[in-house]
Amino acid sequence: MNIEDAIKLLKEKGYKATGKRKEILVYFEDADGYRSAKDLIQHLELSYEGISFDTVYRNLYLYNEVGILETTELNGERLFRMNCSRHHHHHFICNDCGKTKEISVCPMDEVHHALANYAIEGHKFEIYGRCPGCQLA
Amino acid sequence: MNIEDAIKLLKEKGYKATGKRKEILVYFEDADGYRSAKDLIQHLELSYEGISFDTVYRNLYLYNEVGILETTELNGERLFRMNCSRHHHHHFICNDCGKTKEISVCPMDEVHHALANYAIEGHKFEIYGRCPGCQLA
DNA sequence: TTACAAAACGTAACGATTACGGTATTATAA
DNA sequence: TTATAATACCGTAATCGTTACGTTTTGTAA
Numbered sequence: 001m002n003i004e005d006a007i008k009l010l011k012e013k014g015y016k017a018t019g020k021r022k023e024i025l026v027y028f029e030d031a032d033g034y035r036s037a038k039d040l041i042q043h044l045e046l047s048y049e050g051i052s053f054d055t056v057y058r059n060l061y062l063y064n065e066v067g068i069l070e071t072t073e074l075n076g077e078r079l080f081r082m083n084c085s086r087h088h089h090h091h092f093i094c095n096d097c098g099k100t101k102e103i104s105v106c107p108m109d110e111v112h113h114a115l116a117n118y119a120i121e122g123h124k125f126e127i128y129g130r131c132p133g134c135q136l137a
Numbered sequence: 138m139n140i141e142d143a144i145k146l147l148k149e150k151g152y153k154a155t156g157k158r159k160e161i162l163v164y165f166e167d168a169d170g171y172r173s174a175k176d177l178i179q180h181l182e183l184s185y186e187g188i189s190f191d192t193v194y195r196n197l198y199l200y201n202e203v204g205i206l207e208t209t210e211l212n213g214e215r216l217f218r219m220n221c222s223r224h225h226h227h228h229f230i231c232n233d234c235g236k237t238k239e240i241s242v243c244p245m246d247e248v249h250h251a252l253a254n255y256a257i258e259g260h261k262f263e264i265y266g267r268c269p270g271c272q273l274a
Numbered sequence: 275t276t277a278c279a280a281a282a283c284g285t286a287a288c289g290a291t292t293a294c295g296g297t298a299t300t301a302t303a304a
Numbered sequence: 305t306t307a308t309a310a311t312a313c314c315g316t317a318a319t320c321g322t323t324a325c326g327t328t329t330t331g332t333a334a
Contacts, residue, residue, distance in 0.1 A: 015311080016299085018300070052314050074210075092257075135254075155282085174322080175320095190323085191282070213290085
């Protein structure tokens, strides 16, 4: 998902593309990994002093709803990143910088037969550690 | 992990086996799945009216430290269950009742070569849905 | 049984998130 | 371009789960 597509998607669904909303897209495009609501607020404060929690959380939730962002939960915090869902995949997540790397392996194929009478509604597979860049520091 | 082993483990490590601590073990033995701190507090209130958050959270944390309980995070809440770590495994978790089923599949073998220069510190693989019992209701 | 370290109490503080009523901004079409 | 209605935003308070604190109580081993 790039910024242009995201804005197009917003307008298609009848949402307005405001300055703040565009800035949020720029932030996540540059981030290239998971970021928290707090991270985003700190960034937006630079351009929009006194920005409201309501605005930030509402837009994060909206972006997740329409598929612009994807989300995970880590250490009691919800994290967000640009959605890159052309195909199903999972992520390595760097514990230091939040950057992610796509993993194409998905174990669900092997799992289905082990859960014959179970209704599967979702799954989560994530790998945590340090990316090459953060190991140098 | 059963109650006897847990109490033995506690004493080995120099911790006291108090009435509340034993009751917590009984609760998780019966639960047979993930439970939240709030669930546990509600249960303990029956026998110990006015029990402190501090007591509950401290003991959950302690039990996790010494390996009596294992833990995961779901919908902004930390969940706990009896540790059954004879061998490495993952879980199906029922969205209704919290009960778990062991899954022996672990995708990490296939992942290592895809993350050659990454320092892997942990991973999470969970499947969510409804167990056979909860599909009937 | 006594001493003392550990555990628990009661409660306040915390961080992340959600909620609200009022105001401002935006997209669209006349 | 302006009017209008829908949407977005503000400022702030409330909520939820969790953590922290000083004091009191309890379990255990000498």
